[in-house]
Amino acid sequence: MYHDRLSLFPDTVALRPDKSGRPSLHVGGCDLDRLAAEWGTPLYIYDLQTIDNSVEAYQDALSRRYPGPAGITYAGKASLNLAMARLMAAHGLLLDCTGVGEMHIARAAGVPRAQLLMHGVNKSWADLQAGLAYAGVLVVDNPPELERIAQLAPARGSAPALWLRVRPGYAVDTHHFRQTGQHDSKFGMDADQCVDAIAFCQRYDLPVTGLHFHQGSHFHAAQQVLPALDMVCDLMGRLQKQLNWWPQVLSPGGGWGAAYHEADLPHPSIEQYVATVAAALTEKLSPYALPLPRLQVEPGRSLVARAGVAIYQVGTVKRAGGRRWLLLDGGMADNIRPALYQARYSALPVTDPLSRAPISENAWLAGPYCESGDLLIEDLPLPDVKSGELLAVPVCGAYQLMMASNYNGALRPAVVMLRAGVAQLAQRRETVEDLLLRDIV
Numbered sequence: 001m002y003h004d005r006l007s008l009f010p011d012t013v014a015l016r017p018d019k020s021g022r023p024s025l026h027v028g029g030c031d032l033d034r035l036a037a038e039w040g041t042p043l044y045i046y047d048l049q050t051i052d053n054s055v056e057a058y059q060d061a062l063s064r065r066y067p068g069p070a071g072i073t074y075a076g077k078a079s080l081n082l083a084m085a086r087l088m089a090a091h092g093l094l095l096d097c098t099g100v101g102e103m104h105i106a107r108a109a110g111v112p113r114a115q116l117l118m119h120g121v122n123k124s125w126a127d128l129q130a131g132l133a134y135a136g137v138l139v140v141d142n143p144p145e146l147e148r149i150a151q152l153a154p155a156r157g158s159a160p161a162l163w164l165r166v167r168p169g170y171a172v173d174t175h176h177f178r179q180t181g182q183h184d185s186k187f188g189m190d191a192d193q194c195v196d197a198i199a200f201c202q203r204y205d206l207p208v209t210g211l212h213f214h215q216g217s218h219f220h221a222a223q224q225v226l227p228a229l230d231m232v233c234d235l236m237g238r239l240q241k242q243l244n245w246w247p248q249v250l251s252p253g254g255g256w257g258a259a260y261h262e263a264d265l266p267h268p269s270i271e272q273y274v275a276t277v278a279a280a281l282t283e284k285l286s287p288y289a290l291p292l293p294r295l296q297v298e299p300g301r302s303l304v305a306r307a308g309v310a311i312y313q314v315g316t317v318k319r320a321g322g323r324r325w326l327l328l329d330g331g332m333a334d335n336i337r338p339a340l341y342q343a344r345y346s347a348l349p350v351t352d353p354l355s356r357a358p359i360s361e362n363a364w365l366a367g368p369y370c371e372s373g374d375l376l377i378e379d380l381p382l383p384d385v386k387s388g389e390l391l392a393v394p395v396c397g398a399y400q401l402m403m404a405s406n407y408n409g410a411l412r413p414a415v416v417m418l419r420a421g422v423a424q425l426a427q428r429r430e431t432v433e434d435l436l437l438r439d440i441v
């Protein structure tokens with residue numbers, strides 16, 4: 001079980017001897033110990049080969065399993081910076097931006113309009129203006145938003161294609177904070193609202209071309225998309241009959257899960273997820289003598305989570321009430337997921353991770369912040385780890401830095417991209433000066 005932890009790490013993980021001949025964790029051909037010495041800790045690293053492999057797994061499964069056209073949108077909310085935006089664009093993916101802020105990052109990265117998609121449940125005027133000006137696709141969440149778009153939309157031709165966000169009435173099995181598809185969710189429109197919205201678009205000559213739904217994030221059983229797919233296919237039949245409208249694109253959103261802890265293994269299969277969606281869609285739409293819509297999946301976590309590793313240094317090792325505490329130099333400020341979702345992680349020492357003496361005592365790993373909720377990993381079997389050692393936490397590539405904060409004056413960590421033995425700084429560590437950038441002096 002303990003040894004299985006290694007397979008939570010990126011595809012390129014390896015153990016190679018360090019200067020003193022002890023095995024040391026390597027990712028992307030780079031020694032984690034050296035990376036920490038160069039850029040400090042906490043440090044976030046991304047193995048680009050692992051991202052390439054995940055993208056390829058989606059592309060391959062879509063081309064083999066779905067008889068119609070297909071594509072991938074990367075949900076930028078999982079992890080976005082210039083390097084990530086460029087990587088996803090180079091793979092030919094669409095980039096989903098939530099609002100004007102993420103759109104700004106994507107544009108600064110040079111992502112062309114045709115690859116930009118905007119989401120958002122309560123888009124501001126600034127969001128809508130940015131979406132209309134720069135996006136190739138704008139996903140409409142609700143009827144008032146559609147009316148605002150009609151007011152703002154420039155002459156047809158330059159406007160983005162519109163997709164409607166359907167609220168299917170079915171969530172997936174995940175933490176309730178991550179469920180979005182249920183009937184009382186704040187996201188999207190029900191079937192009647194979608195019919196009215198398409199009629200509205202037809203009346204005002206708005207270029208509506210697709211339907212989208214997203215049931216929630218981090219689920220592991222592919223069949224959980226089936227009730228929502230049924231609902232949306234029925235809606236398509238209704239739209240065809242009532243309004244003679246048929247989508248060119250159908251996006252079932254994202255949400256496919258990742259294994260964070262050895263108890264979650266094996267890794268959820270991208271192939272199995274895509275095969276389930278593709279087969280259900282093909283079968284459900286077979287009675288219609290109409291072209292299959294483009295199947296546009298929208299993953300975030302399953303593309304980037306496992307590519308990311310967080311490296312922390314152990315500071316104080318202490319005992320309290322029978323617990324062995326390892327206090328790290330990062331925690332809830334760079335990873336709020338354990339506090340927010342009770343997410344369970346694992347970890348390995350960077351040096352000599354696997355062959356130390358049998359573990360006699362579990363450890364509690366916490367950060368330096370003034371909250372008892374600043375608890376990264378509870379009750380984890382871990383060998384004897386000394387102050388000053390490095391710990392590597394796998395599966396840290398999604399929804400961590402994007403939710404990072406400056407709580408207690410924490411400085412957001414540096415981000416380094418790794419490929420074939422070359423480490424490239426993508427984001428520098430924040431400095432104390434950065435903490436004052438917004439203050440008026």
Ligand SMILES: Cc1ncc(COP(=O)(O)O)c(C=O)c1O
Binds near residue numbers: 075077214255302
């Ligand atoms: C609209 C939308 N699409 C896609 C995703 C990606 O989800 P995941 O990262 O779980 O694949 C999300 C995240 O919850 C989302 O809100």
